Amino acid sequence: MHIEVRDLNKWFGQYHAVRNVNFSIEPGQLIGLLGPSGGGKTSVLRMLAGLERPDSGEIRFYDKVVNDVPPQERGIGFVFQHYALFKHMTVFDNIAFGLTIQKWPKDRIRARVAELLELTGLSGIEKRYPHQLSGGQRQRVAFARALAPEPQLLLLDEPFAAIDAKIRKELRSWLKSLIDRVGITSIFVTHDQDEAIEVADEIMIIQQGSVEQKGTPWDIYKTPQTPFVAEFIGESTILTNVHTLKGFDSTSAWPNSKALIRPEYIEVGRVGELRLASASERGIVKALHFRGSEWLVEVAVGELTLKTYRTLENPVLQIGEEVQVLVHRIYLFNEDDHWVMENPLKEDPMPVHI
Known part of the structure; x- marks a missing residue:
């Protein structure tokens, strides 16, 4: 050493x-x-x-x-x-x-x-x-x-x-x-x-x-x-009521937990654009931020506001447009534990402890 x-x-x-x-x-x-x-x-x-x-x-x-x-x-x-x-x-x-x-x-x-x-x-x-x-x-x-x-x-x-x-x-x-x-x-x-x-x-x-x-x-x-x-690492959104998202309703079993969602773990597309429609949410585009190589999209899903990226190869979304939103994974934590959880509607049905 x-x-x-x-x-x-x-x-x-x-x-x-x-x-x-x-x-x-x-x-x-x-x-x-x-x-x-x-x-x-x-x-x-x-x-x-x-x-x-x-x-x-x-x-x-x-x-x-x-x-x-x-x-x-x-x-x-x-x-x-x-x-x-x-x-x-x-x-x-x-x-x-x-x-x-x-x-x-x-x-x-x-x-x-x-x-x-x-x-x-x-x-x-x-x-x-x-x-x-x-x-x-x-x-x-x-x-x-x-x-x-x-x-x-x-x-x-x-x-x-x-x-x-x-x-x-x-x-x-x-x-x-x-x-x-x-x-x-x-x-x-x-x-x-x-x-x-x-x-x-x-x-x-x-x-x-x-x-x-x-x-x-x-x-x-x-x-x-x-x-x-x-x-601290990366850009993220912290949520306390992530159980309202499709696939993550089981998180209500941990009432004192918070969820962190990174932009790259969220897909956004025009209605009909995403393949896993049954696992996706309907949302409304609230803001768009041009980052040079991509767009940072703020989208409202019910009472939640999520941030995700959209490449320049895809058609540009418009503020106020209705879109599909798919959350792939979250990072869930409380005072005693922390774990990564994949959306069970598309991946494993159980949390992955780390």
Whole structure:
């Protein structure tokens, strides 16, 4: 095991920022720490880096406890949210800074910087200063500088937060490709779900200082293990009277339960368009939101308002139009349990516990 955290706790005064956190990371994995602001993500990252000391628990690198090992001896590269480049230094000197501090030979520094300039697509601009670079270029310099000393672990604290949306999307793919090529174990903090889903091999969702769930993006999205994860990941609608929908009348046996329905688990079509008409409801289109690649449709089914997607290949619905609505599955939860339930009129007749 490359990284292992055991019963990690951190207090700031009376505030319990990190609560009994446990996880492990295999070599070469890219892990996304995802969660709401103030949830404890950055505190975990800073303790891994040695910038904060745990109040209790252990941090292990290759089975060695590093709680008392200073940051410069942990073999870590750190990329900050706002680049933290030296304004008076060229791109070359910024990348070479850590190597110079470590007193690498000059010829080895030149070779390593040249390698990183090529790797990060910065060749030809090594003599420029930070103010002469775009936001995306500055962040690439920050990545190159962090990778220069050949660290065992790369930590990134919301690395794309200071970059505009278009460049941020481009850098996501670039970062994923870079990490795959370098093969370095990496952990990045983000509050952007799309970013975590697109970039990470595994996601660790942290809320109120605790790990809610850890797994692949698909596993977390498909089978959330807590109500918080179910509500936090993806777009959804929370209902308390889902028993009024066809196929879900048995949910009335759990009077204190709530149901979460994601848009992709709902089909909407013009009357006669859906194949499973006997399992579908009649609804009225209340609102349409164009999302570029699809429509987000708000539809009223009785007293319920549901949200679903409709592709651009299908005819555009109209506000006020009567439509058919088919709910395929729901995520049902209460204080004691949670489970996924398929519509028994088209799938299994029993809840699927997870």
